[in-house]
Amino acid sequence: xxxxxxxxxxxxxxxxxxxxxxxxxxxxxxxxxxxxxxxxxxxxxxxxxxxxxxxxxxxxxxxxxxxxxxxxxxxxxxxxxxxxxxxxxxxxxxxxxxxxxxxxxxxxxxxxxxxxxxxxxxxxxxxxxxxxxxxxxxxxxxxxxxxxxxxxxxxxxxxxxxxxxxxxxxxxxxxxxxxxxxxxxxxxxxxxxxxxxxxxxxxxxxxxxxxxxxxxxxxxxxxxxxxxxxxxxxxxxxxxxxxxxxxxxxxxxxxxxxxxxxxxxxxxxxxxxxxxxxxxxxxxxxxxxxxxxxxxxxxxxxxxxxxxxxxxxxxxxxxxxxxxxxxxxxxxxxxxx
Amino acid sequence: xxxxxxxxxxxxxxxxxxxxxxxxxxxxxxxxxxxxxxxxxxxxxxxxxxxxxxxxxxxxxxxxxxxxxxxxxxxxxxxxxxxxxxxxxxxxxxxxxxxxxxxxxxxxxxxxxxxxxxxxxxxxxxxxxxxxxxxxxxxxxxxxxxxxxxxxxxxxxxxxxxxxxxxxxxxxxxxxxxxxxxxxxxxxxxxxxxxxxxxxxxxxxxxxxxxxxxxxxxxxxxxxxxxxxxxxxxxxxxxxxxxxxxxxxxxxxxxxxxxxxxxxxxxxxxxxxxxxxxxxxxxxxxxxxxxxxxxxxxxxxxxxxxxxxxxxxxxxxxxxxxxxxxxxxxxxxxxxxxxxxxxxxxxxxxxxxxxxxxxxxxxxxxxxxxxxxxxxxxxxxxxxxxxxxxxxxxxxxxxxxxxxxxxxxxxxxxxxxxxxxxxxxxxxxxxxxxxxxxxxxxxxxxxxxxxxxxxxxxxxxxxxxxxxxxxxxxxxxxxxxxxxxxxxxxxxxxxxxxxxxxxxxxxxxxxxxxxxxxxxxxxxxxxxxxxxxx
Numbered sequence: 001x002x003x004x005x006x007x008x009x010x011x012x013x014x015x016x017x018x019x020x021x022x023x024x025x026x027x028x029x030x031x032x033x034x035x036x037x038x039x040x041x042x043x044x045x046x047x048x049x050x051x052x053x054x055x056x057x058x059x060x061x062x063x064x065x066x067x068x069x070x071x072x073x074x075x076x077x078x079x080x081x082x083x084x085x086x087x088x089x090x091x092x093x094x095x096x097x098x099x100x101x102x103x104x105x106x107x108x109x110x111x112x113x114x115x116x117x118x119x120x121x122x123x124x125x126x127x128x129x130x131x132x133x134x135x136x137x138x139x140x141x142x143x144x145x146x147x148x149x150x151x152x153x154x155x156x157x158x159x160x161x162x163x164x165x166x167x168x169x170x171x172x173x174x175x176x177x178x179x180x181x182x183x184x185x186x187x188x189x190x191x192x193x194x195x196x197x198x199x200x201x202x203x204x205x206x207x208x209x210x211x212x213x214x215x216x217x218x219x220x221x222x223x224x225x226x227x228x229x230x231x232x233x234x235x236x237x238x239x240x241x242x243x244x245x246x247x248x249x250x251x252x253x254x255x256x257x258x259x260x261x262x263x264x265x266x267x268x269x270x271x272x273x274x275x276x277x278x279x280x281x282x283x284x285x286x287x288x289x290x291x292x293x294x295x296x297x298x299x300x301x302x303x304x305x306x307x308x309x310x311x312x313x314x315x316x317x318x319x320x321x322x323x324x325x326x327x328x329x330x331x332x333x334x335x336x337x
Numbered sequence: 338x339x340x341x342x343x344x345x346x347x348x349x350x351x352x353x354x355x356x357x358x359x360x361x362x363x364x365x366x367x368x369x370x371x372x373x374x375x376x377x378x379x380x381x382x383x384x385x386x387x388x389x390x391x392x393x394x395x396x397x398x399x400x401x402x403x404x405x406x407x408x409x410x411x412x413x414x415x416x417x418x419x420x421x422x423x424x425x426x427x428x429x430x431x432x433x434x435x436x437x438x439x440x441x442x443x444x445x446x447x448x449x450x451x452x453x454x455x456x457x458x459x460x461x462x463x464x465x466x467x468x469x470x471x472x473x474x475x476x477x478x479x480x481x482x483x484x485x486x487x488x489x490x491x492x493x494x495x496x497x498x499x500x501x502x503x504x505x506x507x508x509x510x511x512x513x514x515x516x517x518x519x520x521x522x523x524x525x526x527x528x529x530x531x532x533x534x535x536x537x538x539x540x541x542x543x544x545x546x547x548x549x550x551x552x553x554x555x556x557x558x559x560x561x562x563x564x565x566x567x568x569x570x571x572x573x574x575x576x577x578x579x580x581x582x583x584x585x586x587x588x589x590x591x592x593x594x595x596x597x598x599x600x601x602x603x604x605x606x607x608x609x610x611x612x613x614x615x616x617x618x619x620x621x622x623x624x625x626x627x628x629x630x631x632x633x634x635x636x637x638x639x640x641x642x643x644x645x646x647x648x649x650x651x652x653x654x655x656x657x658x659x660x661x662x663x664x665x666x667x668x669x670x671x672x673x674x675x676x677x678x679x680x681x682x683x684x685x686x687x688x689x690x691x692x693x694x695x696x697x698x699x700x701x702x703x704x705x706x707x708x709x710x711x712x713x714x715x716x717x718x719x720x721x722x723x724x725x726x727x728x729x730x731x732x733x734x735x736x737x738x739x740x741x742x743x744x745x746x747x748x749x750x751x752x753x754x755x756x757x758x759x760x761x762x763x764x765x766x767x768x769x770x771x772x773x774x775x776x777x778x779x780x781x782x783x784x785x786x787x788x789x790x791x792x793x794x795x796x797x798x799x800x801x802x803x804x805x806x807x808x809x810x811x812x813x814x815x816x817x818x819x820x821x822x823x824x825x826x827x828x829x830x831x832x833x834x835x836x837x838x839x840x841x842x843x844x845x846x847x848x849x850x851x852x853x854x855x856x857x858x859x860x861x862x863x864x865x866x867x868x869x870x871x
Binding site: 265 | 379382383465604608609633794808810
């Protein structure tokens with residue numbers, strides 16, 4: 001295959017990934033929609049006997065068929081069927097996310113091969129967006145089993161779908177060689193670390209939002225059905241958010257405060273120069289540092305810390321979108337205009 | 338200023354106790370070093386960094402600063418008073434991070450003391466009622482109590498716990514009852530302290546680099562040379578502790594400079610490669626050496642590194658004056674205005690007679706023209722170079738003694754050369770052409786095109802200190818986030834010929850899987866017990 005073939009394959013793969021993300025999202029929406037009518041139990045998921053059943057520890061829980069039968073003698077059979085349907089939609093959603101992630105990865109790899117000469121697929125804003133969205137999906141899939149994250153599926157697939165659509169519609173530039181400033185192996189190290197950290201912070205922000213929603217619902221004592229009722233307990237959400245952030249923070253430290261400065265020293269002759277991108281990377285770092293401190297401070301735990309995490313995420317997004325598109329400075333690699 | 342959930346930093350009292358200066362200063366110190374204050378200072382630091390990314394900064398882009406100041410004459414004095422053109426050196430920005438550092442030190446010092454004694458302390462004795470701990474198990478085994486106890490000790494030791502046992506010694510003949518107290522994860526707090534202290538190291542390295550280093554910029558036309566002395570620089574920013582005499586006497590010549598642009602496809606015009614060939618002499622008298630200089634590939638010399646940061650065009654022109662003699666011949670540096678290298682510049686001809694001449698206008702590497710846009714450059718490479726200049730005559734103002742930019746004309750004593758009909762005599766001149774000025778005050782010849790490179794020459798000492806500091810900070814951070822400080826206790830006693838084992842654990846940080854840990858310890862104590870023949 002010639003570079004041009006790879007490049008057009010990449011475009012097709014990214015488009016296909018968007019479609020499959022959309023289907024995955026619909027499947028998760030259906031999962032929650034059908035789950036609405038089910039009472040919430042703290043018990044094992046339906047069909048727990050199935051060896052690949054999603055662990056119950058922190059994930060959504062469905063009443064077992066037996067529990068359902070206890071509640072409504074005549075509707076018991078129906079309840080079991082509906083539980084099964086919810087479970088099937090959930091698994092289909094995860095399976096489709098895996099497929100979409102694979103297509104997404106294929107799109108990224110061929111994008112790199114589609115440039116002449118071949119290079120890493122993150123040299124302009126379109127590619128940063130595609131790579132960043134993949135980072136989010138990858139982090140989600142990597143942690144899915146460990147933390148039972150299926151309740152995040154609808155948000156992760158929705159996020160990746162929206163980012164890919166925006167990238168294709170607004171940011172697309174044809175595959176081409178790198179500008180000289182980016183021709184360095186630090187591009188691999190610096191950007192990979194930034195993408196991983198961004199993926200972790202994005203998943204962490206989703207968990208923090210859901211924590212806020214769930215904690216609010218619990219405070220108000222709202223009805224025990226629907227999506228919110230099926231989320232893990234606030235403490236579990238808070239813990240997952242913390243763990244993902246605690247993973248992302250050192251990676252961000254490495255990307256923004258070690259790899260970035262080393263490269264800047266080679267490229268621009270100074271390791272730190274308060275370029276707008278550097279300023280905002282620093283702001284993001286400071287805000288997430290505040291998040292970690294807040295979790296250990298009376299009066300800031302919980303809601304306060306979650307809000308700080310969201311502020312951190314906002315600064316991260318502003319740095320990516322705002323500074324790349326509207327800012328000046330040395331990090332102007334959007335490839336647009 | 339620390340991430341662990343230690344109780345050392347309790348919240349400060351809401352109101353100051355009414356009292357003397359000693360109590361007051363103590364109260365103030367506690368306020369300053371409280372975690373809540375640290376949080377607020379962190380937020381202030383983030384917030385204070387924002388304006389510097391929006392308002393042009395003197396140290397980042399001084400040209401942008403003067404442009405901004407020209408277009409905002411009303412705001413400029415206010416912003417200047419607030420230090421908004423050099424936020425990161427301003428008093429208020431410094432105040433925030435200095436307070437933060439004091440707060441950090443105020444937190445780290447006492448914690449180091451606490452840590453020092455905690456590190457040497459024995460794991461605390463088992464609480465009376467182990468069942469009340471967050472994770473507790475009770476199991477019964479068939480083996481002798483002292484066998485189980487020594488195994489428990491071994492299991493915990495292998496899991497990197499510090500172990501202390503009381504009661505049974507495990508020796509034959511002992512009663513068997515006893516307990517093991519174990520603790521692990523001491524390095525978490527060490528990581529936490531290292532992280533915070535390393536931040537100080539980074540700051541010291543950063544400050545030292547800024548104080549003792551320098552940064553300078555210079556444009557060098559291909560074929561020309563540079564020697565490292567103050568007068569050669571276009572702009573030069575020394576640190577407070579750096580004197581011009583500290584400049585090392587290296588020199589170099591730009592022998593060649595090549596740029597490749599994409600010539601086809603939608604991204605045509607994008608540069609794909611640029612590099613210069615440089616001959617340099619590190620110390621006078623040394624044998625000159627040759628090397629390529631490119632983006633991401635600086636030349637490191639003793640006392641400074643040379644970085645390629647930009648490039649542009651310098652058209653070669655010859656100007657003859659009204660008397661027909663050559664008054665100027667050579668390159669004139671034009672500064673690129675856009676990605677297609679439409680470049681703006683001036684040519685000053687002070688030697689022209691009877692009147693001095695000046696030209697101002699554009700250099701277009703590949704000429705294009707539309708009625709709407711006027712002359713423009715279609716491509717960044719010099720494929721069809723044209724200059725579009727407006728000639729001036731009169732006094733260039735070079736003798737007034739005031740320093741003048743080489744990139745602009747002082748038009749106070751100059752007048753535009755006009756055509757016979759009184760319109761300005763704009764000159765569009767292609768490569769190789771000669772154009773006469775209509776009023777007979779001279780002529781200009783476009784002889785050729787040369788390229789120039791913009792070089793940054795800088796030296797920042799203590800780079801290693803800053804890098805070492807930040808790497809150490811990362812190591813400390815990893816320790817403080819992922820090492821789990823835990824305590825575990827095992828109490829063994831014999832009841833009716835069976836051995837009852839109570840096992841309990843306590844997490845000293847949040848976010849751990851204490852349950853799993855205790856389960857594993859339980860399995861190890863049990864499994865090994867079952868493996869052995871009884």
